[in-house]
Structures are given as C-alpha cells and as structure tokens.
Amino acid sequence: MIHEILPVGPLQCNCSVIGDESTREAIVIDPGDNIAQILGLINKHQLQVKQIVITHAHIDHVGGAAKLRAATGAPILLNQNDYALLKMLDVQAAWIGVPTPGKVEIDRSIGQADRISAGQIEGQVIHTPGHTEESVCVYFPLEKKLIAGDTLFAGSIGRTDLPGGSFDKIIDSLHTKLLALPDETAVVPGHGPVTTIGEERESNPFLKKL
Numbered sequence: 432m433i434h435e436i437l438p439v440g441p442l443q444c445n446c447s448v449i450g451d452e453s454t455r456e457a458i459v460i461d462p463g464d465n466i467a468q469i470l471g472l473i474n475k476h477q478l479q480v481k482q483i484v485i486t487h488a489h490i491d492h493v494g495g496a497a498k499l500r501a502a503t504g505a506p507i508l509l510n511q512n513d514y515a516l517l518k519m520l521d522v523q524a525a526w527i528g529v530p531t532p533g534k535v536e537i538d539r540s541i542g543q544a545d546r547i548s549a550g551q552i553e554g555q556v557i558h559t560p561g562h563t564e565e566s567v568c569v570y571f572p573l574e575k576k577l578i579a580g581d582t583l584f585a586g587s588i589g590r591t592d593l594p595g596g597s598f599d600k601i602i603d604s605l606h607t608k609l610l611a612l613p614d615e616t617a618v619v620p621g622h623g624p625v626t627t628i629g630e631e632r633e634s635n636p637f638l639k640k641l
C-alpha cells in the first residue's frame with residue numbers, strides 16, 4: 432500500500448493519500464488544505480483518486496475537499512450528521528483566521544461498517560462520535576492501520592468543547608471501538624505524530640481503565 436501523510440494548512444492536519452500499488456487507485460483522507468501539494472503526491476505516484484473521505488466536518492480537515500473533487504472528479508464521503516458543521520464553514524474559517532473555502536457538497540454519507548476501497552485496499556468506517564457529533568475513523572484491517580481523525584492523538588484525545596462535541600461520547604467511542612483494535616495497529620491521528628493502539632492503551636491518560 433502506498434501511504435503518504437502530508438500535514439496541511441495552518442493547523443497541520445494530517446492528510447493521508449492511500450493508494451493501491453497495482454491498480455493505482457487511491458483514497459484521500461482529510462484534504463484540509465494545500466491541494467496543490469496533495470495533487471503533487473498523486474501525480475508522483477501516478478494515482479487516480481476514487482474517493483475523498485472526511486473524518487469530520489472541521490475546516491482544517493474538509494477545507495480543500497471541494498477543490499480536490501473539482502480536480503479529480505472523486506466523490507466526497509462524510510457522515511451526514513456532520514452536515515450542520517459543514518454548513519458553518521464560514522464561521523469555522525473565522526475561528527482560525529483563514530479564508531472561507533466556500534461550499535462543500537457531500538456525495539455520500541458514511542457510517543459504522545461502511546467500506547471504503549481503492550483497488551485491493553479496503554478500509555472499514557468506524558463511527559466514533561464525540562469530537563464532533565458524528566466523527567468517523569477509517570481502519571485498514573489487512574495493513575493494521577487506523578486513520579483516527581481528531582478522535583485519538585499520541586498521548587491525548589480530541590477536544591470536545593466545540594459545537595457537537597461530547598466528552599462522554601468520545602470516551603465511549605475510544606473504549607468500545609478503538610481499544611477493541613489490536614495493539615499493533617498503527618494510528619495516524621488528525622494532527623501530530625503517529626502512534627499505536629498498544630502504546631495509547633498503555634500510556635494515554637484518557638484511556639486508563641474506567
């Protein structure tokens with residue numbers, strides 16, 4: 432599997448470009464900004480983007496999605512219950528002081544157990560509400576890799592004080608869904624360094640046994 436991680440935008444959201452080495456089909460997860468660089472990676476690996484997956488509707492994750500869709504023709508996938516947040520991208524832009532990215536249209540809603548695929552690569556959507564109303568993570572079982580959005584970080588978890596956030600829900604998502612994954616699962620968080628489920632199970636203060 433081709434996997435490039437590119438931190439994009441002022442908040443350095445980790446955008447993932449995931450491609451199948453044989454069919455050259457690809458998925459882009461969380462193209463928040465810097466679409467020219469993302470397209471550069473796609474060209475470098477000679478990939479064809481089949482799906483644009485958004486873990487949640489915060490501007491630093493979804494801000495570049497419409498531009499990437501226009502450039503590649505790939506559909507945008509996001510849980511429909513994050514649509515309310517998506518409609519306030521201009522407000523979110525003001526929060527972090529960036530220009531508004533304009534309207535982002537969603538082509539398909541994704542939820543628990545939905546499949547995301549590019550060639551032979553298959554990811555499973557894990558529904559992990561808490562950071563936003565309907566955040567999702569994407570798990571690639573064969574590669575034992577989790578794209579965690581802003582639900583889990585190395586040593587921390589996503590903030591829950593923004594609209595749609597819930598501390599109780601994120602704790603429940605982490606304990607019932609993410610800690611159910613094998614320890615060796617590599618975790619690519621929405622921001623910051625990569626980690627593993629085992630490492631976080633052992634040392635993340637939010638994941639201590641309840």
Ligand SMILES: [Zn+2]
Nearest residue numbers: 487489562581
């Ligand atoms: Zn976020």
